[in-house]
Amino acid sequence: MAGESPFQYKMCIVLRTDLGMSTGKMIAQASHAAVGASELAKKEKQKGWRQWRDEGAKKVALEAESLEEIEALAEKAEELDIVHVIIQDAGHTEVPPGTVTALGLGPDRSERLDEVTGSLPLIK
Numbered sequence: 001m002a003g004e005s006p007f008q009y010k011m012c013i014v015l016r017t018d019l020g021m022s023t024g025k026m027i028a029q030a031s032h033a034a035v036g037a038s039e040l041a042k043k044e045k046q047k048g049w050r051q052w053r054d055e056g057a058k059k060v061a062l063e064a065e066s067l068e069e070i071e072a073l074a075e076k077a078e079e080l081d082i083v084h085v086i087i088q089d090a091g092h093t094e095v096p097p098g099t100v101t102a103l104g105l106g107p108d109r110s111e112r113l114d115e116v117t118g119s120l121p122l123i124k
Contacts, residue, residue, distance in 0.1 A: 009052035011037055011059045012105040012117045014073060018066050019101065025094050026123075029087055029101040030061055036085035037104030045083055045108070052107035062120040070103050076116045082108050 013033045015026050041049040052058070064070050070086065077084040085104045091097025106113050 007055055007058040008109060009048065009055060009058065009107050010110050010113060011052065011057070011107040012062055012113050013037075013059060014062045014064045014070060014103040014105065014117065014120065015123055016065070016067065016070060016101055017063045017123075019095055019099065021094055021101065025101075029089065032087045033085060033102040033104030034059060036087065037083060037106060040085055041083040041107055048108055057107070060117075061123040062117055063123050064103070064120065067100050070100055073103055073105070073116055077105055080112060080115060082106060082112060082116060 011034060013030045015021075015030055015033075021029065038049070041052075064073065074084050074086055082105055084106075086100055087102040087104065089095050089097065089099045089101050091099065095101065105116060
């Protein structure tokens with residue numbers, strides 16, 4: 001079908017927009033979330049991780065407006081048994097030590113991740 005995605009799996013990276021991080025800082029935090037989620041999924045959900053990797057390792061970057069939103073998303077992922085990692089910054093540059101900056105979810109089947117992140121806007 002025209003317009004249908006060839007991807008059945010994806011990873012979602014959710015970044016906090018309320019912290020005023022620079023673009024470079026956001027990229028670094030997204031990278032931490034992607035690597036952390038990938039490593040955890042490879043260990044805990046190897047079959048799904050392999051499927052995701054083999055079909056192109058799709059990643060989607062999304063916005064969260066607050067720590068509370070990140071925590072709610074992580075809680076929903078936990079309930080659905082979706083691999084997730086919360087990223088806390090070391091505090092060497094733009095934010096205080098321990099600040100939660102991002103959430104990595106999956107990889108998992110796209111429709112499962114949409115249950116957690118389907119209402120979030122793409123990051124700009």
